[in-house]
Amino acid sequence: MHNIVCNKAIDLIVPYLKERAYQHVIMIADKNTYTAAGAIVQEQCTEAGIASQVILVHPNPIGDVVADEASIVQCMLEISAKTEVLLAVGTGTIHDIVRFVGSRMMKPFISIPTAASVDGFTSAGAPLIIRGFKQTVQAIPPEAIFADTSILMNAPKRLTAAGFGDMLGKYTSLFDWKFSHLMAGEPYNSELAAETSSALEACVANIDAISRCDEEGVTILMNSLIESGLVMLKFGMSHPASGSEHHLSHYWEMEHIQHGKPQQLHGLKVGFAAIEISRLYHQFAERVASMMNTNSPMTENAELQSKLMEHWDELKLRIAGIPQPEELSAMLTLTGGSPDAMPIDKADVARGLRHAHTVRNRYTLLRFINEEVNE
Numbered sequence: 339m340h341n342i343v344c345n346k347a348i349d350l351i352v353p354y355l356k357e358r359a360y361q362h363v364i365m366i367a368d369k370n371t372y373t374a375a376g377a378i379v380q381e382q383c384t385e386a387g388i389a390s391q392v393i394l395v396h397p398n399p400i401g402d403v404v405a406d407e408a409s410i411v412q413c414m415l416e417i418s419a420k421t422e423v424l425l426a427v428g429t430g431t432i433h434d435i436v437r438f439v440g441s442r443m444m445k446p447f448i449s450i451p452t453a454a455s456v457d458g459f460t461s462a463g464a465p466l467i468i469r470g471f472k473q474t475v476q477a478i479p480p481e482a483i484f485a486d487t488s489i490l491m492n493a494p495k496r497l498t499a500a501g502f503g504d505m506l507g508k509y510t511s512l513f514d515w516k517f518s519h520l521m522a523g524e525p526y527n528s529e530l531a532a533e534t535s536s537a538l539e540a541c542v543a544n545i546d547a548i549s550r551c552d553e554e555g556v557t558i559l560m561n562s563l564i565e566s567g568l569v570m571l572k573f574g575m576s577h578p579a580s581g582s583e584h585h586l587s588h589y590w591e592m593e594h595i596q597h598g599k600p601q602q603l604h605g606l607k608v609g610f611a612a613i614e615i616s617r618l619y620h621q622f623a624e625r626v627a628s629m630m631n632t633n634s635p636m637t638e639n640a641e642l643q644s645k646l647m648e649h650w651d652e653l654k655l656r657i658a659g660i661p662q663p664e665e666l667s668a669m670l671t672l673t674g675g676s677p678d679a680m681p682i683d684k685a686d687v688a689r690g691l692r693h694a695h696t697v698r699n700r701y702t703l704l705r706f707i708n709e710e711v712n713e
């Protein structure tokens with residue numbers, strides 16, 4: 339994948355289009371992202387003699403632009419046979435719409451992120467909301483990504499905080515990935531896990547620069563988000579970057595959709611969810627320790643109990659490697675994504691922790707706790 343993260347990356351798009359001999363492009367954006375980046379790209383296309391058309395995705399009745407059937411059909415109706423390539427100008431939602439539409443209309447797409455807000459830019463999965471239910475559909479990755487740091491630096495700060503939150507979620511997703519492998523034989527790749535882990539560590543080590551949204555900070559964050567998306571692409575599934583924290587976030591999102599509430603940013607929900615999952619997993623480790631002391635099993639399922647004991651030394655170490663909820667909360671707050679501002683209350687958290695494992699067919703520790711562990 340042609341993958342550019344730098345200042346003025348936007349000026350490299352038209353030369354790329356010319357090199358690939360694209361003559362007819364369609365840009366898909368929303369009102370804000372068109373202003374932030376789309377208008378400049380369109381002007382450059384016109385100057386270079388490339389025919390460009392713009393689709394501004396309409397917000398839903400409560401003002402959110404969402405990747406649902408209405409947005410998908412809006413785009414499909416406006417894309418003509420002449421269109422050779424789609425330009426996704428925006429954040430995660432615009433990319434999800436474009437990657438799905440592109441895959442079904444057999445048109446490649448180019449990613450032009452307007453904020454370092456999510457790790458899905460380079461992945462192939464499109465989380466879509468169809469009839470009020472969120473599902474991830476296999477689609478296509480972009481053929482190129484042009485992330486202009488001067489645009490990313492000027493994005494609303496909470497979008498950058500959301501990108502950081504999506505990265506923080508890797509602490510628990512990496513744990514769940516290993517857990518699902520050890521306990522249920524789900525596929526695993528330690529090299530890819532190490533790549534995601536080092537992308538996460540780069541963000542944590544540079545949290546001050548990311549909090550300032552300066553050039554160095556957004557560059558590190560964007561590169562980490564791209565890396566995390568590429569790992570999912572290489573693995574072919576979302577395991578490396580998505581565990582119970584994402585399931586919890588999806589659960590809340592579906593509840594909000596069903597109740598007609600406005601959407602919160604994906605990465606902020608994921609960061610918030612990672613705090614709650616961290617709390618639950620650390621409590622689980624304490625409980626295992628005390629049950630081992632009294633020689634009582636965690637579960638009546640003898641096979642799972644023996645697997646848990648067989649791998650407990652490793653699992654315990656990995657849980658210890660997940661920062662405590664207070665540390666995650668402090669990091670998220672520092673970047674501008676304070677958990678206190680999330681409209682998710684204690685009852686939502688408790689309900690989510692009880693049911694979120696059902697949104698995906700994955701063997702996470704959350705699923706184990708809900709389905710197997712003795713009360």
Ligand SMILES: [Zn+2]
Nearest residue numbers: 457504604608
């Ligand atoms: Zn995510």
